[in-house]
Amino acid sequence: FQDNEASDGLYSLLSLAQKRESEDFIFRRPLRCLDMLATDGLFTFVASKPQLACAAFIIAEPSEVISLELSDVSIDCSAGDFIKIFDGWVLKGEKFPSNQDHPLPLYERYTDYCSSTAPGATSRSSQNVAMIFFRIHSPASGFTLAVKKLYNPFPCNIMSQSPEGSFTMVMPHQRKNCSFSIIYPVEIRLTELSLGQSFHLNPLQLAWSGCSGSGDYVELLGGNGVDTSKMFPVADLCFSLSGLAQMKIGCDNSVVRLVSSGNYINRVSFQYRLLEHNELPKARENSLENFCTVE
Numbered sequence: 153f154q155d156n157e158a159s160d161g162l163y164s165l166l167s168l169a170q171k172r173e174s175e176d177f178i179f180r181r182p183l184r185c186l187d188m189l190a191t192d193g194l195f196t197f198v199a200s201k202p203q204l205a206c207a208a209f210i211i212a213e214p215s216e217v218i219s220l221e222l223s224d225v226s227i228d229c230s231a232g233d234f235i236k237i238f239d240g241w242v243l244k245g246e247k248f249p250s251n252q253d254h255p256l257p258l259y260e261r262y263t264d265y266c267s268s269t270a271p272g273a274t275s276r277s278s279q280n281v282a283m284i285f286f287r288i289h290s291p292a293s294g295f296t297l298a299v300k301k302l303y304n305p306f307p308c309n310i311m312s313q314s315p316e317g318s319f320t321m322v323m324p325h326q327r328k329n330c331s332f333s334i335i336y337p338v339e340i341r342l343t344e345l346s347l348g349q350s351f352h353l354n355p356l357q358l359a360w361s362g363c364s365g366s367g368d369y370v371e372l373l374g375g376n377g378v379d380t381s382k383m384f385p386v387a388d389l390c391f392s393l394s395g396l397a398q399m400k401i402g403c404d405n406s407v408v409r410l411v412s413s414g415n416y417i418n419r420v421s422f423q424y425r426l427l428e429h430n431e432l433p434k435a436r437e438n439s440l441e442n443f444c445t446v447e
């Protein structure tokens with residue numbers, strides 16, 4: 153009996169130690185010149201030849217922001233090498249979040265290793281996406297990037313990791329606009345919309361004037377880039393309703409944008425799913441323009 157107990161105790165200690173170890177475990181892998189990172193960890197880049205245009209996209213869960221830290225940096229800034237961290241994503245020259253919706257001016261969204269005075273650059277993103285650009289001329293030069301995701305209780309601008317899911321955006325008494333971006337053609341179904349002022353307005357009146365003049369509304373946007381200010385409006389909604397709109401947006405990017413005046417607590421819930429190939433509007437194939445369609 154005693155033997156059994158002793159070994160039981162040992163096993164439980166061992167399993168506890170293993171559990172601890174897995175909690176402390178740090179994921180580590182090489183970083184590629186073009187890369188996408190979705191986990192915490194240490195990512196080391198070593199140039200094997202001159203690499204002049206590299207970028208890594210980093211994405212976290214909607215309710216997380218990303219902390220990035222550079223270490224073991226061996227680059228030659230005076231020879232034109234650089235490492236820059238960007239608060240957001242840049243894709244095909246367009247930025248997410250747009251200049252309009254990001255809380256910081258554009259120049260403050262860049263952290264430049266070469267011009268930063270502190271040893272080792274650190275940066276914390278304002279939303280669940282960030283990226284790093286780098287150019288390294290001489291072989292064997294490189295750096296290590298530590299990625300750490302942090303909880304964000306008030307997510308505003310969000311890039312969805314997946315083409316399926318659901319989300320609720322809440323804006324409590326803040327004059328701020330938030331976008332939820334899905335970079336796939338999707339069907340979006342709004343399941344709940346609650347905008348403070350709707351109780352005071354006559355819905356018929358609203359139907360005539362649309363949402364213009366209303367400081368609180370939800371826009372559905374479609375487009376082929378990531379800058380929400382360059383996308384076209386698919387629908388404006390400024391009624392408090394439930395079980396309302398359902399739309400197929402056959403674009404590369406579909407966005408739910410909540411515009412808030414700060415006077416109310418606004419809330420929008422929605423579900424989305426990827427459009428099947430046969431659901432993609434036909435116009436897309438025939439059209440010469442880089443155009444997308446909506447049903």
Ligand SMILES: *[C@@H]1O[C@H](CO)[C@@H](O)[C@H](O)[C@H]1NC(C)=O
Nearest residue numbers: 252253327328329410411412
């Ligand atoms: C929110 O967006 C609306 C419409 O795009 C704009 O008129 C308003 O100034 C924006 N508010 C803020 C705080 O950026």
